[in-house]
Amino acid sequence: MRPARLLPSRQFAQLARPVAFVSTDTSLHQHICAFSVLNRPPPKYEGHVPLTLIEKGAMALGSAIGAFVNPRRADLIATLGEVSTGPVAQRLRDTMLSDPSGRQILRDRPRITSENWPLEELLAMPKNTVGYVYGHFRQRYHMSPDVRDDVRYIDDAECAYVIQRYRECHDLYHAVLGLPPQYVEGEIALKAFEFVNTGLPMTALSLVAVARLKPDERKRFFTIFLPWALRSARRAKPIINVYWEKELLTDAAELRERLGLEKPPNLHTLRKKPKKEKPVVAAATPAVTPEASPAPDQPVAL
Template identity: 90%
Template sequence: MRSVRLISTRQLAQLARPAVCVPAGTPLHQHIRAFSVLNRPPPNYEGHVPLTLLEKGALTLGSAVGAFIDPRRADLIATLGEVSAGPVAQRLRDTMLGDPTGRQILRDRPRITSENWPLEELLAMPKNTVGYVYGHFRQRYHMSPDVRDEVRYIDDAECAYVIQRYRECHDLYHAVLGLPPQYVEGEIALKAFEFVNTGLPMAALSLVAVARLKPAERKRFFTIFLPWALRSARRAKPIINVYWEKELMTDAAELRERLGLEKPPNLHTLRKKPKKEKPADATVAAAATPAPEQPPAA
C-alpha cells in the first residue's frame, strides 16, 4: 500500500491562488513574486510608474501636507490628484464615454501645448472669443501649458489621459470664468467648482487651503465664491466634455451660456481697498483757517 503524502499549508495556499496567464517565451520566475517595491510590473504606457498601496498612501499624505503648506506647488497638487483619483477617474472616463463629444475627445486624444496652441495665433483671434480670452490670460499671467506635469501614477492608460486632459484644461477654466490665478482664494474657488462638477477628490482636498486665507479672504470665500461654485457647478454640463480645440472661435459668453456656466464676481474689484476720505470736520477746519498774511510789497 502506497503511503499518503500530506500537502503543506504553504503548498495549499499556492494552489489556491488564481492562475496567471504568462505570455509565451516569458521566464516564469518573473511572475512568481508578488508586486512589491523590488518587483514592479511593466508600465502600461510611456512614463507610467506602478505603485504599491503603501507607496500610494505615502504619496497621498506627503503631497497633501506639502500642498497645504505651499498651495502654489503644482507638482505636489498633480501628484495628489493622481494617487487620490482611484475609481473617480474611471467614472469621469465613463462620463466622457456617455457623451458624443467626450467619446471624440477620447478617440482623438488632443493635447494642449504651446506648440499646438501658439500664443500669437490666440491673440490674433477676435476679442471675446475663447481663443483670445485664453491667450490674453496666458499673456497677462505669464502662464504656459507646457508646465503641466505628465500623468505617471494612474494605472489605466485611458484614465490617465482623462486626468491629463483635465489638468491641461485647468487654465481654460480660469480664463473663461474670469478667476485670476495669483490669488489663493480664486484658486480655491475654482477647485470647489471642479470638485462638484467632476467629483475628483483632489479638488476637494485642495479646499483645506481655506485655513491659510486671511479673515477677509475667508469671509469672501464662504459668502461669495463657495455659494457660486456650488450653484454654478451643479447647473453646468460636465466641463470634461468640452472639445476646447473646436471652441476657440466661439464667443466666451456664448459658450458659458451653452454650458450653463455662471461667471463669478470680479475678484480684482472685490479686493480693491476703498480710498480713505478725509473727515468732514478736518475739511471744514482747514477751510476756516485764515491764510497767513503776506508782507507788504516794497
C-alpha cells in the same frame, strides 16, 4: 462469492500518495509575488510608475502636507491628485464615454501645449472668443500650458489621459470663468467648482487651504465664491466633455450660456480697497482789525 481483486502495487502506491493542493488563483499569487518595492510590473504607458497601496498612501500624505504649506507647489498638487483619484477617474472616463464630444476626445486624445496652441495665433483671434480670452489670460499672468506635469501614477492608460486632459484644461476654466490665478481665494473657488462638477477628490482636499486665507478673504469665500461654485457647478454640464480645440472661435459668453456656467463676481474689483478721502482743511478766517471794521451805521459793501 467472488474473491476481492487486489490492485497492483504500483497503482496502490499512486492512490496512497497524498494529493497536493493546487491553487486556481495563480494570477493573484503571481501578482502578489511580482508587485513589490524591489520587483515592479512593467509600465502600462510612457512615463507610468506603478505604485503599491502603501506607497500611494505615503505620497498622498506627504504631498497633501506640502501643498498645504505651499499652495503654489503645482507638482505636489498634481501628485496628490493622481494618488488619491481612485475609482473616480474611471467614473470621469465613463462620463466622457456617455457623451459624443467626450468620446471623440478619448479617440483623438488632443494635447494642450504651447506648440499646439501658439500664443500669437490665440491673440490674433477676435476679441471675446474663447481663444482670445485664453491667450490674453496666458499673456497677462505669464502662464504656459507646458508647465503641467505628465500623469505617472495612474495605472490605467485611458484614465491617465482623462486626468491629463483635466489638468491641461484647468487654465481654460480660469480664463472662461474670469477667476485670476494669483489669488489663493480664486484658486480655491475654482477647486470647489471642479469638485462639484467632476468629483475628483484632490479638488476637495484643496479646500483645506481655506485655513490659510486672511479674514477678509475667508469671508468673501464663504459668502460669495463658495455659494457661486456650488450653484454654478450643479447647473453646468460636465466640463470634461468640452472639446476646447473646436471652441476657440466661439464667443466666451455664448459658450458659458450653452454649458450653463455662471461667471463669478470680479475678484479684482472685490479686492480693491476704497480710497480714503483726505480731510478738508478749512481756510483760516483773516482777523478783522478795529481800523478795518465798518462803523455801526455804515452798510457793508457786498
